[in-house]
Amino acid sequence: MNSPALEQLRAALRGQLVTPADAEYDTVRRVFNAMIDRRPALIVRCLNTADVLAALAHAREEGLPVAVRGGGHSIAGHGTCDGGLLIDMSLMRAVHVDPARRTVRAQAGATLGDVDRESQVHGLAVPSGQVSETGIAGLTLSGGMGMLQRKYGLTCDNLLSVDMVTVNGELVTANAEQNTELFWAVRGGGGNFGVVTSFEYRAHPVGPMMLAGIVAHPVEEAAAVLEFLHEQIADTPDELSTDVVFLRVPRLEFFPEEHQGRPVVAFFLRYAGDVEDGWEVVRRFREFGEPLIDAIAPMPLVHVQSMLDPANPRDHQQYWTSEFLPRFGPAERETVARIGADLPSPETVMQVIPFDAEPTRIPADATAFAHREESWLIHIVGQWANPAENDRCRSWVRDAGAQLRAFGTGAAYLNLLSGDEADMRVNAFWSDDRLRRLAEVKAQYDPDNLLRFNHNIPPAPAPAKDER
Ligand SMILES: Cc1cc2nc3c(=O)[nH]c(=O)nc-3n(C[C@H](O)[C@H](O)[C@H](O)COP(=O)(O)OP(=O)(O)OC[C@H]3O[C@@H](n4cnc5c(N)ncnc54)[C@H](O)[C@@H]3O)c2cc1C
Incomplete structure (x- = not known):
């Protein structure tokens, strides 16, 4: 492990080089998803651009593939690797x-x-x-x-x-x-x-204060809640984010004690405009049916943005899937309601996200992000604490994903997929034309696919000699 090349790398860094021989190796190599247990050969904890350059030079010279980590939240485990060099950017957060x-x-x-x-x-x-x-x-x-x-x-x-x-x-x-x-x-x-x-x-x-929170109903009323969202969304101002979430009421002070732990279906409302206007916009969601919990309140944007943090602890096993559904008719809603009523663990959550408004107004070829059609993103956040539950819960998520896929086009939001699916779905997310265009860019900047722990796009092959 202490080769001259390694010592040269260590000397070149302002940040830290962590190897399997170091005491902190097991802490530093951890990522958000506790199901991912990979062992990079080297971890470079960069403090500046020069550190990144030194790490990449070492990887090139030693022929090591490179993984890159930001926040370490890739559920697929793309922020780490077995045997390669991990460039950990998490100390560069200015x-x-x-x-x-x-x-x-x-x-x-x-x-x-x-x-x-x-x-x-x-x-x-x-x-x-x-x-x-x-x-x-x-x-x-x-x-x-x-x-x-x-x-x-x-x-x-x-x-x-x-x-x-x-x-x-x-x-x-x-x-x-x-x-x-x-x-x-x-x-x-x-x-x-x-x-x-x-x-x-x-x-x-936006902010500093926003109107936000949940309006929750018993999970048995999911079909009616989803139908209401489906009816309302076209007339909902762009400022309002209105997802529907299937979850157990978190054990937080914010929620009435008698409902904590109960499975519910909730409108998750966040209004990115004036708070007074927001009360009027959210009124119809609060007046729908007979809510079990109406926990809408003005709060600082930074609280809204961290409201779900307690429901996403670092030490859980995670297996996720997602699917864009082009339609959200009765059959789709009935399937989603059935899946949501039967979540496999108390920590698992399912989110129904209208994909409309601004992202769908941007021309499809403006960015590599390919999915610009109005649709409904269904996201299953499969999570649980006990690894002994992995087989059962993972099978449940796979089965639920297959039911959703029957209504989809194969397009999924790649960032919300576990590893096995993330690899399979890359091709379905991009059309052939777009994949070719991406592969050309890949060939220009990373022709040897050194960066391959990601939603990988193999580089376009170099043109044959007589085509040059
Ligand atoms: C609890 C939780 C909540 C989430 N909520 C949302 C959400 O609300 N909306 C949403 O869109 N997504 C959400 N996601 C998904 C999230 O977008 C992905 O997990 C994403 O990969 C997280 O980025 P990261 O930097 O933390 O990941 P990492 O695991 O650090 O990196 C993932 C991949 O990103 C690439 N990468 C990272 N840093 C760099 C870099 N500096 N240069 C080049 N490539 C790099 C690499 O390919 C790497 O493999 C959530 C995920 C979790 C776990």
């Missing part, structure tokens, strides 16, 4: 806000919480996901969905620029003016093209 230009620059190890916290100092928000410890990097590169998407689009739709180190050690900036094909590819094409060191985003005036 965020700088330019309030005059309404832009936010975040280092690639920043979490959603880091970005929200700094942006809110200036009353701004970058559209992102909904659990504050998720990494901005993996989320942005493969799309990025969350409560502001109906109004402002996906996270990748708000990306203005990336700074990246290529596997050959070149520093590139990709934006609307420079390296435009790469800029197209990093907005949905995942971590295929290089190691991003920082992202620059467009931010929007």
Whole structure:
């Protein structure tokens, strides 16, 4: 392990080199999904761009494949690997806000919480996901969905620029003016093209207070709740994010004690506008039927964005699936309601997310993120504490996924899939034309597929000699 090359790498770093011989190796190699137990040969915990360059040079010289980790939240385990070199960006998490230009620059190890916290100092928000410890990097590169998407689009739709180190050690900036094909590819094409060191985003005036919370009904009423959402969504202003969530009422003070632990189906409402206007917009969801719990209140945006954190602890086994359904008619709703009434563990959650409004108004070829059709994203967050439950719960999620797939087109949101599915679904997410275009970009920036622990796009083959 202490070869001269390794000592040279260690000496070149401002950050830390962690090998299997180090005491902290087992802590540092852990990722969010406790089901993933991989052992990289080396972990480089980068503190700056020079560290990334040194790590990539070592990987090239030693012929090691490279995994890249931001927040470590990839359920598929793409933020680690067996035997390769892991570039861990999680110590690089500075965020700088330019309030005059309404832009936010975040280092690639920043979490959603880091970005929200700094942006809110200036009353701004970058559209992102909904659990504050998720990494901005993996989320942005493969799309990025969350409560502001109906109004402002996906996270990748708000990306203005990336700074990246290529596997050959070149520093590139990709934006609307420079390296435009790469800029197209990093907005949905995942971590295929290089190691991003920082992202620059467009931010929007939202907060600091928002109206948010859940209105929950007994799970037996799921069919009626889903039908109501289906009827209402077209007339719902873009400012309102209205998912339906199947869950057990969290054991949190916020909820009445007598309902904690009970399976419910809930409107999960978040209004990204003036709080007074919000009360009027959410009224019809609060007046529907006879809710068991009506827990809507004004609260700071950063609380809204971390509301689901307690339901997503780090030490759980995770097996997820997702499916975009083009229609959400009676047969689809009945299937979703049946699945949601029978979740395999107290921690498992299913989310029904209308995919409409701003993300569907953006032209399909503007970004590599391929799915722009109005549809319904069904996301099963299979999670449980005890590894002895893995076989039973995983089979349940697979079976539920197969039932949903019967109504789908094969398109899934790749960021919400476990490893076996994530690999299979890459081709279904992109059309042949788009895959070819992505493969060309991959061939330009990573021709040997050094970066392969991701939603992998094999590089286009080099043209034969007589075609050159
Ligand atoms: C609890 C939880 C909640 C979630 N909520 C949402 C949500 O609300 N909305 C949503 O859209 N998604 C959500 N996700 C999915 C999330 O988008 C993915 O898990 C994403 O991969 C997380 O990014 P990360 O940086 O934490 O992942 P990591 O595991 O660190 O990285 C995943 C992959 O991203 C790429 N990558 C990471 N950093 C870099 C870099 N610097 N340069 C190049 N490539 C890089 C690599 O390919 C890497 O393999 C959630 C996931 C979890 C676990």
